[in-house]
Amino acid sequence: MTHYLLSVHNDDTPVYPTPExxxxxxxxxxxxxxxxxxxGVFVFAGGLAASTTARVVRARDGALERTDGPYLESKEHIGGFWVLDVADEAExxxxxxxxxxxCEGAVEVRPFQGVVGD
Known part of the structure; x- marks a missing residue:
């Protein structure tokens, strides 16, 4: 079995126009x-808070720097994700x-290079 990340991408506009x-x-x-x-493939899943809640920690010139906002200055961001343990990419x-x-959002599929703790 191989672990895959399925990440949901959306922008900062409301994903769903109404509560219903x-x-x-x-x-x-x-x-x-x-x-x-x-x-039997579900490992973990979660939705993420708005990208405005993101904080980034960087190491620059030997010093740590904290900034507000998402890592990438982009229109889209990860809104949620699943971690699955499946047989292959096709699954x-x-x-x-x-x-x-x-979820009505684009889902990116990426394999993990390896999983710590296996």
Missing amino acids: HAERAFAATGRVNDAMREA ALAWAERATVA
Whole structure:
């Protein structure tokens, strides 16, 4: 099995235009989470707070520097993610397809180089 990160990308505009829309998307995402658990591939998932809450710590010229805001100055950011333990990339992509339909956001799929603690 291989660990994959499925990350949801969106921008700072409200993802769901109404509370009812958000409720439907959260319910659909919950059903995908349940299916992942039932399939035995779910490791961990979480939604992230707004990018305005991000803080970055950098090492520059031997000194540590803290800045407000996301690491990248970009229109899009990671809004949430799943960590899955699947057989291969094809299986990770199949889960990403279900996840992107449920949460209505683009989902990036990337394998981990290795997992500490395995």
